[in-house]
Amino acid sequence: MKYKARTSLIAATDGTTTITDSEIVFSFTEKTDSGLTLGYVAELTAGGTGTDGTFDESSFSVEGGFGKFVLGENDGVGENFGIAAVDLLAEENLDSVVSARINTNSDITQGNSDTTKIAYFLPPMGGLTAGVSQSDAGATTGADTSSIGAHYDMEMSGMAVTIGGASTTTPSATVKDVTSSNFGLKLVSGDIAVTVSQGSYTAVDEDRTATGVAATYTLANGIKLGAYSVSSKDDLDLGEKYSSAGVEAQYVIATGLTAVVNVGSYDYKVGTNIDTDMSALSDNGTSTSLTIKATF
Numbered sequence: 073m074k075y076k077a078r079t080s081l082i083a084a085t086d087g088t089t090t091i092t093d094s095e096i097v098f099s100f101t102e103k104t105d106s107g108l109t110l111g112y113v114a115e116l117t118a119g120g121t122g123t124d125g126t127f128d129e130s131s132f133s134v135e136g137g138f139g140k141f142v143l144g145e146n147d148g149v150g151e152n153f154g155i156a157a158v159d160l161l162a163e164e165n166l167d168s169v170v171s172a173r174i175n176t177n178s179d180i181t182q183g184n185s186d187t188t189k190i191a192y193f194l195p196p197m198g199g200l201t202a203g204v205s206q207s208d209a210g211a212t213t214g215a216d217t218s219s220i221g222a223h224y225d226m227e228m229s230g231m232a233v234t235i236g237g238a239s240t241t242t243p244s245a246t247v248k249d250v251t252s253s254n255f256g257l258k259l260v261s262g263d264i265a266v267t268v269s270q271g272s273y274t275a276v277d278e279d280r281t282a283t284g285v286a287a288t289y290t291l292a293n294g295i296k297l298g299a300y301s302v303s304s305k306d307d308l309d310l311g312e313k314y315s316s317a318g319v320e321a322q323y324v325i326a327t328g329l330t331a332v333v334n335v336g337s338y339d340y341k342v343g344t345n346i347d348t349d350m351s352a353l354s355d356n357g358t359s360t361s362l363t364i365k366a367t368f
Contacts, residue, residue, distance in 0.1 A: 311343025
């Protein structure tokens with residue numbers, strides 16, 4: 073449950089909101105006599121922005137020495153391998169104008185919907201893991217979304233280092249293909265963690281690039297402090313820019329119960345926007361939120 077107070081220049085987004093989001097996850101595994109691991113995961117929406125009582129993800133997996141296949145309604149591999157700077161935080165606090173068409177995050181932005189997919193993950197090779205996925209757009213269209221991604225984990229001078237990246241493409245026979253990519257680096261040393269990343273998105277009238285950096289530090293009393301900064305621009309919409317920055321404090325009240333406080337600010341400039349389907353206005357503001365998270 074999240075309580076959020078926001079100040080902005082647009083009346084529709086100014087004020088306070090209370091948001092709840094719940095999910096029930098069913099997970100099953102079975103080991104066959106031949107050594108294969110069969111799995112099934114289904115996530116039932118029980119509140120929030122989805123429709124109550126519906127499954128937003130449902131997929132079957134087969135894993136063995138050959139790697140792992142995942143079949144069904146699930147994220148593309150970009151969600152598994154892309155590294156967004158703000159993923160380091162417990163809660164993302166990235167405000168923007170509702171009708172703005174610009175990246176507010178340095179994550180991969182294409183191919184992560186829960187449509188039916190086939191995904192394949194290579195077996196780990198040292199510190200390297202990789203995968204590919206394809207989402208079916210239907211029998212009458214060739215606009216199937218394909219994704220590819222990889223991670224490499226290593227140890228360097230007592231520091232854990234992860235390099236990751238992903239790319240997705242949705243082809244079009246009549247207009248420009250939609251593509252999205254991400255590349256990021258994560259460093260962990262003791263109680264300190266840092267991530268830096270860059271994400272891009274291209275489509276008709278769109279050429280967006282976003283960069284982000286985030287860091288967390290865990291205090292001796294268990295409170296984890298975090299900070300982030302994100303900046304984004306669209307080279308085809310001259311002057312269109314977005315930036316945000318904020319801080320976070322996370323505290324584990326008890327096992328399975330966590331409180332998170334976020335304070336952030338943002339600034340969006342519409343520029344000479346050439347998108348004909350937009351009515352966005354420039355805006356800036358701040359927001360403060362308190363989130364209570366429980367897991368069972």
